[in-house]
Amino acid sequence: MSELLRDLIFDYTLRNVALGSALLGIVSGVLGSYAVLRRQGLLGDTLAHAALPGICIAFLITGSRAQIPLLLGAGIAGWVGTMILLLIVRRTVLSEDAALGIVLSTFFGFGVLLLTFINQRDDANQAGLDKYLFGQAAALIESDVIIFAILGGVALALVLLFYQEFKLLTFDPEFAGSLGFGTTKLSVLLTSLIVVAVVIGLQTVGVVLMAAMLIGPAAAARQWTDRLGVMIVLSAAFGAVAGVVGAVLSFTEERLPTGPTIVLALTVIVFASLAFAPARGLVWEWWRRRQQRRAWALEVARLKAEGHVR
Amino acid sequence: MSSAVAVPLTGVLVASACALLGSFLILRRMAMMSDAISHAILPGLVAGYVLAQGPNLFAGFLGASLAAAVTVTAVEALKRTRRVDAGAAIGIVFPAMFALGTVLVTWRFSDIHLDADAILFGNIEFVAFDTFVFNGQDLGPQSVWVMSGLCLLNLLFIGIFYKELKLTTFDAGLAAALGFSPAIVHYALMLVLSITSVGAFSAVGAVLVVALVIVPAATAYLLTDRLAVMIPLSVVIGAVAALIGYRVAIAVDASIAGAMVSAVGVLFGLALLFSPSQGVVARAWQNRRNRAVIASQMLVVHLFNHEGAPDSEEESSVEHLSDGLRWSPARTDMAVAGASRRGWVVRANGHLELTEPGRETARLVLAR
Amino acid sequence: MTHAPLFEHAPPGTPVPAVSLRDLTVAYRETPVLWDVDLDIPAGSLTAIIGPNGAGKSTLIKAALGLAPLAAGSVSIFGEPYKEQRDLVGYVPQRGSVDWDFPTNALDVVMMGTYGRLGWIRRPGKAQREVAMRSLEQLGMADFAHRQISQLSGGQQQRVFLARALAQDAELYVMDEPFVGVDATTERAIVDLLRELQARGKTVVCVHHDLESAPDYFDWLVLLNVRIIADGPFAATFTPENLSRTYGGRTHVLGRLDHEAVAREAQEIELRI
Numbered sequence: 001m002s003e004l005l006r007d008l009i010f011d012y013t014l015r016n017v018a019l020g021s022a023l024l025g026i027v028s029g030v031l032g033s034y035a036v037l038r039r040q041g042l043l044g045d046t047l048a049h050a051a052l053p054g055i056c057i058a059f060l061i062t063g064s065r066a067q068i069p070l071l072l073g074a075g076i077a078g079w080v081g082t083m084i085l086l087l088i089v090r091r092t093v094l095s096e097d098a099a100l101g102i103v104l105s106t107f108f109g110f111g112v113l114l115l116t117f118i119n120q121r122d123d124a125n126q127a128g129l130d131k132y133l134f135g136q137a138a139a140l141i142e143s144d145v146i147i148f149a150i151l152g153g154v155a156l157a158l159v160l161l162f163y164q165e166f167k168l169l170t171f172d173p174e175f176a177g178s179l180g181f182g183t184t185k186l187s188v189l190l191t192s193l194i195v196v197a198v199v200i201g202l203q204t205v206g207v208v209l210m211a212a213m214l215i216g217p218a219a220a221a222r223q224w225t226d227r228l229g230v231m232i233v234l235s236a237a238f239g240a241v242a243g244v245v246g247a248v249l250s251f252t253e254e255r256l257p258t259g260p261t262i263v264l265a266l267t268v269i270v271f272a273s274l275a276f277a278p279a280r281g282l283v284w285e286w287w288r289r290r291q292q293r294r295a296w297a298l299e300v301a302r303l304k305a306e307g308h309v310r
Numbered sequence: 311m312s313s314a315v316a317v318p319l320t321g322v323l324v325a326s327a328c329a330l331l332g333s334f335l336i337l338r339r340m341a342m343m344s345d346a347i348s349h350a351i352l353p354g355l356v357a358g359y360v361l362a363q364g365p366n367l368f369a370g371f372l373g374a375s376l377a378a379a380v381t382v383t384a385v386e387a388l389k390r391t392r393r394v395d396a397g398a399a400i401g402i403v404f405p406a407m408f409a410l411g412t413v414l415v416t417w418r419f420s421d422i423h424l425d426a427d428a429i430l431f432g433n434i435e436f437v438a439f440d441t442f443v444f445n446g447q448d449l450g451p452q453s454v455w456v457m458s459g460l461c462l463l464n465l466l467f468i469g470i471f472y473k474e475l476k477l478t479t480f481d482a483g484l485a486a487a488l489g490f491s492p493a494i495v496h497y498a499l500m501l502v503l504s505i506t507s508v509g510a511f512s513a514v515g516a517v518l519v520v521a522l523v524i525v526p527a528a529t530a531y532l533l534t535d536r537l538a539v540m541i542p543l544s545v546v547i548g549a550v551a552a553l554i555g556y557r558v559a560i561a562v563d564a565s566i567a568g569a570m571v572s573a574v575g576v577l578f579g580l581a582l583l584f585s586p587s588q589g590v591v592a593r594a595w596q597n598r599r600n601r602a603v604i605a606s607q608m609l610v611v612h613l614f615n616h617e618g619a620p621d622s623e624e625e626s627s628v629e630h631l632s633d634g635l636r637w638s639p640a641r642t643d644m645a646v647a648g649a650s651r652r653g654w655v656v657r658a659n660g661h662l663e664l665t666e667p668g669r670e671t672a673r674l675v676l677a678r
Numbered sequence: 679m680t681h682a683p684l685f686e687h688a689p690p691g692t693p694v695p696a697v698s699l700r701d702l703t704v705a706y707r708e709t710p711v712l713w714d715v716d717l718d719i720p721a722g723s724l725t726a727i728i729g730p731n732g733a734g735k736s737t738l739i740k741a742a743l744g745l746a747p748l749a750a751g752s753v754s755i756f757g758e759p760y761k762e763q764r765d766l767v768g769y770v771p772q773r774g775s776v777d778w779d780f781p782t783n784a785l786d787v788v789m790m791g792t793y794g795r796l797g798w799i800r801r802p803g804k805a806q807r808e809v810a811m812r813s814l815e816q817l818g819m820a821d822f823a824h825r826q827i828s829q830l831s832g833g834q835q836q837r838v839f840l841a842r843a844l845a846q847d848a849e850l851y852v853m854d855e856p857f858v859g860v861d862a863t864t865e866r867a868i869v870d871l872l873r874e875l876q877a878r879g880k881t882v883v884c885v886h887h888d889l890e891s892a893p894d895y896f897d898w899l900v901l902l903n904v905r906i907i908a909d910g911p912f913a914a915t916f917t918p919e920n921l922s923r924t925y926g927g928r929t930h931v932l933g934r935l936d937h938e939a940v941a942r943e944a945q946e947i948e949l950r951i
Contacts, residue, residue: 037780041398042342049517092588093535094336098528101341102578105521109571112431112518113558116565133430134412161799168790172776175842178743178769179794180761208349208430208517212405219394219402226826228781255417260409267406274393282391600708608703608750611714615905634701635750676713676905 004248011251013138018247020140020148021262024204024213025239027152028197030159032214032239033221033232035194037170041218043082043191045211046104047198050081052111052207055132056118065129067147071199074132078195081107108207135206137258138250148200155196158189159232166190167228205259213239216266223277238273242266316438316451318556321570323457324434324510325522325548330464331503332527332548333541337479338499341524342397343385346404347500348507348519350381352411352429355508360418367456371508378504381407382497408516432515432567453513460509467502468541475499476537514567521571522548525578532581532588551577605641606648607675610655613664614672626661694757696721696850696881697742702751704734704741710749711737713905719883720898721756721849724876726886726912729902730925735885736772738902739852742883743769755850765795768848770839772855778828784838785823788813791845806845813841817867833864840871851875853884857891869895889921 007014028044035041054077055070062069081103088099115129131139159166168176169186177183194214201210221235246262275283303309335344354377355370362369381403388399415429437453449455468475474495477485482492503523510519526548530540555570562569583590612635616625624630632642646662649655654668664672695718702715712734719725727735740746742753744760755763768791788810789802796802814820817837822830830838836856843851856868872882872895886892892899892912899915901907901924908920 036394036398037777039395039397039777041395041401045342045345045401087590088582091590091593092532092582094528094531095339095341097339098336098341098524101345101520101524102528102575104345105517106525106571106575106578108517109521109568109575112565112568113562113572114564114568116431116568117562120563164793164796164801165798167782168793171780171782171787172771172790174740174745174771174775175769175790177745178764178767180764181793181798208408209405211401212409215398215401216405219398222781223393226781226783227786231781257412257416260412263405263409264413267402267409270402274388274391280393282393597708604705604708604710604749608710608714611703611905612701612750615714615716634752635703636701636748636752637750 004252007251008244008248012142014247014251016140016142016145017137017251017258018244020145021137021204021243021247021258022240023145023148023152023243024197024200025217025241025243025262026236027148027155027200027239028210028213029217029221029235029237029239030156030232031190031194031197032216032218033228033235034166034170034190035214036218036222037228041215042100042211043085044194044198044214046081046085046100047078047195048202048207048210049104049111050107051075051078051198051202052108052132053077053114054080055129055202056111056114059118059129060114067144070129071147071151074199074202075195077107078198079192082191131206132202133206133208134257135202135204135209135259137204137247137262140204144203151196151200155193158193162186162189163229205262209259209263212263212266216263216270217242220266220270220273223273223280226279238266238269242269313435313438316454317434317566318553320434320437320451320453320457320513321552321556321566322549323454323461324513325526325552325570325574326545327457327460327464327506328510328519328522329526329544329548330461330468330541331499331506332523332525332544333530333537334468334475334479334499335503336524336527336531337537341520341528342400343382343500344503344507344523345517345520346385346400347378347381347504348511348523349404349516350407351375351377351504351507351511352408352516353377353414354380354411355511356411356414356418360414367452371505374508374511375501375504377407378500378507379497382500428512428515430515431518431565432511432513434513434566437513456509457513460506464502464506467498471495471498514570518567518571521574525571525574526551529574529578529581532578532585535587547577548574602644602648605637605645606652606654607671608635609645609649609662610664610668610672611675613655613662614669614676617664617669623661626663628657628660628662631662694721695719696723696756697883698754698757699738699742700752700754702741702753703749704737704746705749706747711904712741715751715906717900717906717909719881719900721881722876722879723881723898724872724896725881725883725898725900726892726896727883727900727902728886728889728892728924729907733903733924735902736854739854739883739885743767743852765846766849768843768846768851770843770851770853770856773832773836773839773858778830778835780827783824783826784814784819784830784834784841785810787827787838788841788845791842794846809845809847810841813844814838816844817841817871818863831861833860836860836864837867840868844871848880850881850883853882855885855887857884857886857888892916 008018009015035044051074054073054075058069058073059065085099085103088094088102089096118129165181165186168181169183169190173183197214198210201213205213217235217239220238221231224234225231242262242265245265246258250256250258250261275281278284300309335341351374354373354375358369358373359365384403385399388394388402389396394402437451440452442449442452442455474490477488477490478492478495485492507519510522514522526544527540529547530544534540534543551574552570555573556566558573559566559569581589586592613626616622625634628646631637632639646655649668650657653665654671655662655664697719699715699717702712703710704712715738727738729735737746741748742760753760755767789806791813792802792806792809796806811820811823814823817840819834819837819841822834827835827838840856857865875882893916897912899912900909901915901920903924907924908915
């Protein structure tokens with residue numbers, strides 16, 4: 001145990017992986033809280049998939065694996081995807097559910113086309129882009145962590161700054177509008193911040209598992225508290241814990257890939273919360289119901305015995 | 311069978327089998343549910359392979375179907391707890407299943423058929439080499455057999471249960487009252503979908519299955535609103551996209567599955583823009599026309615409302631219109647010109663007067 | 679349309695109507711849902727807006743609050759555009775328009791009423807908390823201040839919304855169906871509140887659905903069905919002829935009013951056949 005702690009601090013690889021994963025957990029935990037409360041959890045899934053062609057196009061334009069342009073490409077593609085999503089929902093008979101699926105899968109398909117095209121064309125850079133598919137938390141280096149910290153820090157600062165406005169927007173957008181807060185502007189800002197979380201997540205857990213990083217911590221945190229502020233902090237904590245646990249587990253057991261392990265750790269937290277959180281826990285509810293049924297049965301039996309009912 | 315035949319043939323069969331189910335999934339708002347299933351079958355598939363000690367087709371189908379059943383049940387159960395909404399329920403379950411599958415793959419056998427790329431975007435390129443041998447005879451690519459079987463299965467499923475599927479899709483309450491359990495139909499559809507997903511999975515991978523299931527149907531939905539047309543149309547769209555994708559992929563030397571999905575995406579984009587009824591262009595054109603008519607209607611209603619009132623003199627002056635209605639002069643001119651052309655108003659020394667047809671129009675507009 | 683004695687309620691020296699709509703047409707997606715509305719609601723009145731479903735009642739108040747797109751015409755609140763008068767308006771949306779499972783308590787929701795005056799970024803402090811507490815007390819909800827909102831009854835949730843509007847400390851209160859689905863206690867509390875607001879010289883505009891109770895609660899009436907059918911002092915306007923003009927031929931109204939809804943409905947029916 002103490003050895004592990006020492007590794008966590010002094011082992012260059014583990015430290016970066018754990019720090020990077022924890023940062024992702026915190027940022028996606030915070031922004032996921034708003035996404036889940038606005039019932040937009042799966043938007044993150046769509047944004048993550050839609051980012052792939054952006055990364056490829058950025059690579060084709062710049063011809064380098066430099067982080068910043070690739071992440072910028074991911075962000076822009078995510079935005080274009082969101083715009084098309086809105087267009088489909090507003091202008092056609094198709095539901096939001098269909099629109100999410102359409103944007104997610106076709107953008108990703110186009111991304112795969114570009115990715116394989118790039119890979120065939122110049123083999124040397126192959127490993128560079130593939131990591132965005134499954135994420136390569138295990139390969140995070142110090143410069144990645146620094147970029148995460150800057151991006152995440154800006155996102156969190158904005159959430160802190162607009163905490164009230166986001167709360168109002170999420171709870172009662174119409175009332176927010178009547179007070180003169182530009183609800184469209186606020187929505188755009190919030191979605192952009194979710195894009196930031198997705199961009200951080202792509203490198204760590206990859207396209208498919210990003211949905212879990214946004215939804216899981218928030219869904220778990222919601223069970224423990226009835227206060228938005230507490231929920232956000234808890235959600236960040238759950239995200240961070242899952243990140244560190246995943247990083248450590250996959251460090252000690254080589255055959256465990258980091259991203260999936262983080263998500264599995266998170267899933268355990270989610271189900272434990274659903275089952276055992278005070279007040280909202282399903283186990284307690286089941287127990288209460290059982291007690292009620294028992295008391296009721298006892299009462300009926302008593303009434304029967306006393307001859308009140310037959 | 312050579313690759314030049316087997317690959318496009320498999321593509322068309324995969325796209326057709328998937329598209330057959332798409333219409334119902336789109337209409338039932340289960341697009342993301344099918345996304346979840348196509349990801350969540352991974353652990354079942356791997357577990358099946360592990361138990362069969364190799365990529366055994368039957369074991370794979372069985373494991374994947376079980377995994378799909380677990381996923382559907384878990385999502386439904388999570389929704390029923392009312393602790394999370396439907397989207398979050400999906401977003402909790404399928405990444406967990408997918409993560410489990412990935413861990414299983416790396417843990418149990420990193421040398422197995424399933425490598426990372428195959429999971430995400432399949433390996434349709436190599437289907438010609440994986441042939442079906444029976445009694446020592448080479449009967450051609452296994453995938454062609456499997457996907458033909460799945461096409462047939464889906465066709466039969468839709469053909470036999472068309473009425474039930476339709477009824478439970480549009481009016482679950484009525485269906486239940488008539489004795490068709492919506493739950494049974496729901497699970498049956500999910501089962502068929504998961505079997506189809508497994509078949510398609512090895513050809514095009516987890517994410518791209520979803521595209522072939524829902525996007526052709528969504529495209530068809532933009533072009534027709536009759537279910538009986540929508541289903542065959544979506545199959546045609548899927549098959550055409552598969553062929554286009556194959557050609558493109560060969561030309562640029564890139565992933566065939568990716569190109570197939572890109573092609574279906576382009577077809578969807580074309581429908582989104584140019585569908586005669588739903589398309590963005592048609593809508594914009596219609597709105598433009600409507601705007602002109604409605605502006606004229608607004609004008610006559612305005613004049614009608616103020617007719618005979620003490621302020622009618624002022625309200626009917628052409629100058630006031632821009633002012634009172636807060637319209638730009640251009641818009642006012644358009645409305646006045648439109649109303650004059652239709653014979654609803656006449657101009658008399660700077661004022662507009664309603665004609666009898668104009669009054670009638672106003673009454674009609676307000677009466678509806 | 680009656681433009682008759684408008685200002686009998688208005689306090690001396692303020693002959694400006696609380697809400698004034700001029701040639702107002704509201705359109706969603708190019709299809710008007712309200713046609714050429716001219717309306718003055720006198721300051722100091724308790725006004726009910728009544729009409730059948732789909733008549734555009736909610737749209738009317740949303741347009742007045744700058745929440746719906748205007749295809750023509752203008753809105754003024756106490757003589758000025760809404761944008762400049764925001765701080766004078768308190769709004770109570772329909773209770774069903776929000777997710778009551780949101781993680782927050784009653785006090786916090788009521789404090790949201792103070793956000794408008796606070797403006798961007800500034801945090802509510804002790805003063806805002808006190809305002810919110812007082813508003814809750816006024817509606818008999820002080821004991822529930824720290825209760826999670828999903829654990830409140832429908833009537834209590836409605837009172838929280840009313841308290842939030844009170845916390846806005848407005849001159850004009852606009853309420854969308856405040857009496858829908860509430861218990862008798864809450865109904866009483868709302869009526870008392872309306873009376874008290876009027877006594878303090880405030881103006882209240884309610885979308886209302888119940889023809890029976892309306893005469894007891896309100897003193898000014900707007901009958902609406904896509905356009906203004908009649909408006910004026912309650913008793914004089916609440917006539918059988920006006921009501922039948924408002925509600926009569928209603929199916930016909932619905933039949934052609936909402937093109938989009940009809941088109942979709944038709945599509946679904948067609949698919950069903």
